[in-house]
């Protein structure tokens with residue numbers, strides 16, 4: 001059986017006597033590899049190699065670092081098919097979706113090709129008599145990223161691309177459930193000319209996450225995953241004096257106003273609810289139609305659309321989505337469907353009990369549709385993270401605005417309408433970090449930044465875009481005056497002002 005090892009200082013770094021975790025092929029339900037789980041000593045080695053390499057990397061002029069990013073981008077493009085196959089094999093999402101995962105990460109790499117411009121500081125000439133003030137952006141040193149299973153290319157690239165382009169060394173701790181693509185990306189970065197030790201992959205579970213959070217030489221940690229763990233990671237890292245950004249879970253609503261283009265909205269919602277088996281933090285697992293007539297029309301169209309969905313193995317080019325990531329996760333999603341029934345919601349389409357011929361052990365779930373969900377229900381309050389769409393009906397616009405605003409999560413939300421006034425009011429007032437107007441999955445492009453509110457995001461700075469550059473640099477502010485050969489300026493015991 002294949003063993004997946006760490007990638008440290010530019011080379012595979014197997015451990016003897018390592019603990020391991022099973023890596024499944026979710027389509028077959030079979031174990032296909034074992035990933036080694038690092039112990040703190042292995043992390044120490046990675047950090048000390050990274051620390052040594054970082055000094056020289058940071059000293060390179062930013063244009064040289066940009067050239068590496070350009071080559072990295074080209075290599076990812078060239079290896080797109082290989083990366084997508086590897087990704088689908090471990091995650092279970094269909095190949096086209098895996099390419100989207102890689103592409104969205106690639107766009108962040110593309111953004112960081114402009115790093116010389118992005119890290120330029122500011123300058124004020126003549127801020128006082130003979131005095132100039134300027135600021136520079138300097139890298140932090142060794143930084144780390146801890147990533148979830150659901151985007152094994154995009155999220156590592158969200159983090160490592162700005163980090164390394166800014167001149168840091170990066171330790172990536174990817175999800176132990178689909179660890180191969182992150183390693184392959186680190187190999188490609190090395191091939192692109194990134195010095196050994198600047199991008200390292202250390203696999204592991206809670207033990208290594210804690211070691212990262214406690215490591216004195218790791219200056220900042222970026223985390224993406226579920227909210228309870230995000231909050232824990234944020235608290236422990238911050239208590240150790242590190243700069244932290246921690247993105248958590250989600251429960252995104254799609255609001256349907258009576259004047260929406262319903263056919264288009266249904267097409268958008270079906271893709272956003274069931275694509276990637278619902279395992280996206282920007283999925284739309286809740287739809288909120290306003291008014292009974294809208295709800296009835298929407299429900300009828302959703303049922304028809306669901307009939308046309310094809311669930312298949314990740315390599316099936318005709319499948320709309322594949323299996324969920326694992327057996328335990330499948331059981332969790334099924335238990336939420338039962339919970340909704342027990343809480344009094346109406347199970348309109350039941351996706352449990354689905355079996356794919358020839359792949360009976362795969363972790364498949366057919367689409368589920370649940371109507372008459374109420375805000376107090378636990379199955380609504382929690383993130384389910386599977387191919388389950390809940391209908392939470394509202395009578396008025398104000399009620400529909402309130403539901404996502406009052407929910408514990410505040411990652412994304414979408415409103416479908418032809419009414420510009422209503423859309424504008426909604427976008428302005430809703431308590432959610434990312435808003436789509438007739439756009440189902442409003443993941444901001446690479447030159448903006450990504451981040452949710454409330455329990456979807458802990459910390460001040462978002463992922464990628466200029467916030468990514470800010471997170472991975474610290475500004476130094478320099479106030480200078482050069483001798484002019486004139487009279488000595490009298491000593492002063494008063495705080496200097498520029499009066």
Ligand code: NAD
Pocket residue numbers: 146147148149150151173174175176204205206209210224225226227229230247248249250280281383385411452456
């Ligand atoms: P997860 O929280 O289980 O794991 C995330 C990372 O934390 C992994 O690297 C894992 O090894 C590590 N980890 C797991 N248990 C830990 C523990 N007890 N202590 C410390 N570290 C631990 O998340 P997941 O299941 O891999 O990913 C799905 C979750 O991520 C969903 O909640 C989803 O909404 C969220 N997510 C959020 C965003 C966002 O940007 N807001 C993006 C993608 C995914």
